[in-house]
Amino acid sequence: MKKVLFIFSICLIASVYTFAQSNHFGMYYSIAFxxxxxxxxxxxxxxRGVYFDFHKTINENVGIGLSTxxxxxxxxxxxxxxxxxxxxxxxxxxxxxxxxxxxxxxVYYMQPDQTINPFAxxxxxxxxxxxxxxxxxxxxxxxxxxxxxxxxxxxxxxxxYESAVSLSLKYFAGFQAGNELDASQSYFAINFGFxx
Amino acid sequence: xxxxxxxxxxxxxxxxxxxxxxxxxxxxxxIVFTTYDEQYDFxxxxxxxxxxxxxxxxxxxxxxxxFVYMDAKYAIPILNEIDENMLAYGWSKVAINENxxxxxxxxxxxSTTYFYGWWYDWWWGGWYPWWGWYYPPYxxxxxxxxxxxxxxxxxxxxxxxxxxVKQTPITWLSASNxxxxxxxxxxxxxxxxxxxxxxxxxxxxD
Numbered sequence: 001m002k003k004v005l006f007i008f009s010i011c012l013i014a015s016v017y018t019f020a021q022s023n024h025f026g027m028y029y030s031i032a033f034x035x036x037x038x039x040x041x042x043x044x045x046x047x048r049g050v051y052f053d054f055h056k057t058i059n060e061n062v063g064i065g066l067s068t069x070x071x072x073x074x075x076x077x078x079x080x081x082x083x084x085x086x087x088x089x090x091x092x093x094x095x096x097x098x099x100x101x102x103x104x105x106x107v108y109y110m111q112p113d114q115t116i117n118p119f120a121x122x123x124x125x126x127x128x129x130x131x132x133x134x135x136x137x138x139x140x141x142x143x144x145x146x147x148x149x150x151x152x153x154x155x156x157x158x159x160x161y162e163s164a165v166s167l168s169l170k171y172f173a174g175f176q177a178g179n180e181l182d183a184s185q186s187y188f189a190i191n192f193g194f195x196x
Numbered sequence: 197x198x199x200x201x202x203x204x205x206x207x208x209x210x211x212x213x214x215x216x217x218x219x220x221x222x223x224x225x226x227i228v229f230t231t232y233d234e235q236y237d238f239x240x241x242x243x244x245x246x247x248x249x250x251x252x253x254x255x256x257x258x259x260x261x262x263f264v265y266m267d268a269k270y271a272i273p274i275l276n277e278i279d280e281n282m283l284a285y286g287w288s289k290v291a292i293n294e295n296x297x298x299x300x301x302x303x304x305x306x307s308t309t310y311f312y313g314w315w316y317d318w319w320w321g322g323w324y325p326w327w328g329w330y331y332p333p334y335x336x337x338x339x340x341x342x343x344x345x346x347x348x349x350x351x352x353x354x355x356x357x358x359x360x361v362k363q364t365p366i367t368w369l370s371a372s373n374x375x376x377x378x379x380x381x382x383x384x385x386x387x388x389x390x391x392x393x394x395x396x397x398x399x400x401x402d
Contacts (some may be wrong), residue, residue: 048214074216081395086234088395091227094218134218136227136373137343 024055024063026166028193032071034097037183041131042073042095051191055107063107067123067150071189073097094134099185101127101172103150115158119168123150127174129185144181146174156195163196226374226384228391232398236352236367239401241297243290244282244350250274252304266304270382277386278302278348281393286402298367301349308342345373346385348392350399368399 030049034042051069058064077093103123110118127148133140154168167190174185219225250271253264265271278300279289290296350368372388393399 048216072216076218081391083395087229087231089227089229090391090395092219092224094216096216136225137375138227 022057022162024057024065024162024195026051026053026055026193026195028052028069028166028168028191030069030071030189030191032073032187032189034073034187036186037181038073038097038099038185038187042075042097044073044075046071046073046187048072048074049189051189051193053105055105060112061109063109065105065107067103067105068101071099071187073099073187089135091135094132096130096132096134097185098130098132099127099172099174099187100129101125101148101150101174103148105150109156117156117158117164119154119156121150121152121154121168121170123152124148125150127172127185129174129181131181142180144174144177144179144185146177146179146185148172148174152191154191163194166191166193166195222375223384226372226388228370228372228388228395230368230370230392230396232368232396233365238367238399241352242286242401243288243294243296244298244300245290245292245294245296246275246278246300246302247292248275250302250304252306270385273382274302274346274385274389277389281389282399285393285400287399295354297352297354299349299351299353299364301347301351303347303349305345305347306342341375343373343375345371346388347371348389368396370396 028051030046030051032046032049033039034045049069049071051067053065053067055063055065073096075095077095079090079092081088081090082093083089101123103125105121105123107119107121110120125148127144127146129144129146131142150170150172152168152170154166154170156164156166158164170189170191172187172189176182176184250266251263252266255262255264266274282289282300287298292299348368348370349366351364351366353364356364370389370392372385372392374384374388
């Protein structure tokens with residue numbers, strides 16, 4: 001898998017420099033909804049997220065680039081007792097799940113010349129996850145680097161020359177990995193931002 | 197482009213500010229841990245003995261060892277709370293010379309941690325031509341917090357005979373930990389004692 005990613009990255013970087021026509025940089029505020037293992041750990045949506053991407057268009061419909069960002073899910077659990085074998089611990093639990101995707105991405109613009117321009121994006125790469133369970137002065141930390149795919153559908157609304165506001169729905173699918181956190185780490189995100 | 201860079205910088209600062217803060221009050225940091233010997237049969241026992249003071253420190257001076265005890269105004273409500281909970285679970289308190297089945301030994305520990313206001317240094321570091329970590333030309337911000345732990349141990353003095361090093365094995369242990377605030381509210385400790393027993397139903401011999 002590492003070899004495939006390496007070759008993919010080389011091709012991507014090469015293509016960016018070979019075919020580049022114009023650059024687009026985007027910044028997005030993100031609201032995220034946990035699914036699967038993340039949702040079982042923290043059920044509440046996150047209003048703390050920000051994403052950035054950078055694309056070079058290789059023709060007017062297609063662009064390739066990189067994207068990254070950060071979402072943190074947080075939940076304060078009411079005081080409870082947690083028992084494992086002959087040990088019991090009572091206290092308030094504070095749960096944090098940080099996710100940092102690092103993706104190479106391709107985007108297809110459906111109506112690049114129109115004011116309203118729907119698009120589809122696919123990101124491939126990794127999601128770094130750090131989960132902290134805090135009780136008292138102690139924290140229990142688990143990390144994972146999941147291979148990830150991130151399909152995204154959205155629309156850009158042109159607000160001037162080479163700039164637009166963007167609204168999209170993205171699914172970050174971090175596949176099962178052999179890390180400390182061995183379950184898949186996935187979530188939906190609604191991204192609202194500005195592209196120029 | 198410059199305005200976008202500024203926007204980016206502002207966004208980063210806002211991001212730092214919006215990280216979830218976790219506990220707001222020291223009480224929310226209180227935790228109670230208990231563990232026990234799963235092989236030990238509590239139901240075959242019925243009596244316990246407990247000292248009437250709580251050790252918080254040991255002084256060693258010129259080779260002489262002396263114990264430092266918790267102030268009675270805190271120790272008495274703590275000892276009473278332990279007795280009440282043991283009684284509620286069906287145990288009878290006896291004197292140490294009346295051959296108790298178990299010994300209840302409470303102890304208090306405290307520790308103070310000092311820390312530097314490193315974020316302050318980092319923040320202002322950006323104004324200098326060399327970016328990064330450096331010692332500021334003024335005294336750094338220093339803070340401290342003190343944590344306290346109440347330990348309760350139930351040990352079987354009669355089992356020392358069967359122990360290869362003739363030590364009394366621990367059958368139950370409780371550690372309640374929290375951060376002191378300035379009110380020294382003893383009810384936080386008595387609450388923790390109650391929780392210790394509530395999460396240890398195997399001690400109930402009634």
